[in-house]
Amino acid sequence: PLDALENPGLLRTQALINGEWVGGAETFAVTDPATGRELAQVPNLGRADVETAIAAAANALNAWRAKPAKERAAVLVRWQQLLVRHADDLARLMTAEQGKPLAEARGEVVYGASFLDWFAEEAKRVYGETIPTTDPTKRYLVVKQAVGVCAAITPWNFPLAMITRKVAPALAAGCTVIIKPAEATPLTALAAAELAQQAGMPAGVLNVLTADSQRSVEVGKLLCESDVVRHLSFTGSTEVGRILMAQCAPTIKKLSLELGGNAPFIVFDDADLDSAVDGAIASKYRNAGQTCVCANRLYVQAGVYDAFLDKFAARVAQLRTGNGFEAGIHVGPLIDEAALQKVETHVADAVALGAKVLVGGKRVEAAAGSFFEPTLLADAAPQMLCSREETFGPVAPVFKFQTEADAIQLANATEFGLASYFYSRDIGRIFRVSEALEYGMVGVNTGLISTAEVPFGGVKQSGLGREGARQGIEDYVEVKYICLGDI
């Protein structure tokens, strides 16, 4: 699939350290989850490379943070424009290594690029303040300064957007960054880094270290342990988030964590059912169900339960699964065999505990890649795995509930608190339920909520901090109080 690149120079198979493309003594394979075929080999880096990258980022810091925000913003804007100009090629790379349908991949490129644009603007608005004095001989000032060298460890489900949404606020604030992209999707990250170079990113300001799954553990540990690295941003599982948080404790590193979700999607009796079905399709099956904000549990009130299931089942049955490069495909492959097995386990467990398979229910045996049929399960129950854990696949378990209070109680009965959704036309209920859901984000009458202008993030064990919005830059600045005496 990569023979079709308009600009073959975007297929970068080396890591970026201090503005130089570097190979490694060892490499690892990047494969296409739709075919199982190898796409490229990239460097499998280790300790020495991490140390070089940290030194490069530290060395580049002073000049970068001393630039007027407007100059840093100009680099971000040029980078954004290049990403959009090369959206087709970036989408091809993304579909090849990650599997999402090409149109969805292109959408992610534009979405991912929009964080650069947004934070280029925010760079200019890192305002300080003056505090009215309580001592006539003194004046109190507050300024905000770049945190310093930052590390970003990113997942494979959004190979570009999870990078830009961390890197854009960091760079805008005046920080320098070391990125460790997911081992499954380094090609999109490296292509984006190539475009950053073309945009005029100074050497050492943005570094990308590639490593396989084992080496990623070592690289991650070194980044956490470094006292030069002042901030770690991570998007991935809650399990790995806990490990990284513990590893960052000795250096009291600042942390931004976007961890797992277990999103409830509630349909009340008074909902517009067609709209709820549209929202459920978009929220559940996007990226083959592999997003941390995908609806994981669908709660439908008794009065509309059968009607909702009829309409929803008809739509799920129409979803086409296949290679994301083919036209008309809605659901691509899962990222790997392990992901497929997790989904199979969740379905088997649900069926054993009484769920009914209305659509799909099994892997696509004929395919070489890791495909699972878009699946709809009725009569799901709280003791099932799919109720307690994030399935991260194209499986929609539907639970029946009776009252508004029941729905809220069921929705909140999880250690996660990232995204939640509900459908209702009653204004009082909309306020009550929005306020009662213990989640960082609530979609009311919509299944799609992400955009660069809003604060994305979770409560409870779904994470720390917010990405995007004006809040997104706050994790990358320190507040400094300056007291002027002898006035």
Ligand code: ADP
């Ligand atoms: P997912 O479940 O989305 O694959 P993970 O949390 O396993 O999420 O991985 C997200 C990112 O974290 C990837 O870049 C991966 O290489 C990295 N990673 C996984 N385990 C560790 C670890 N122990 N230390 C540092 N990085 C890790």
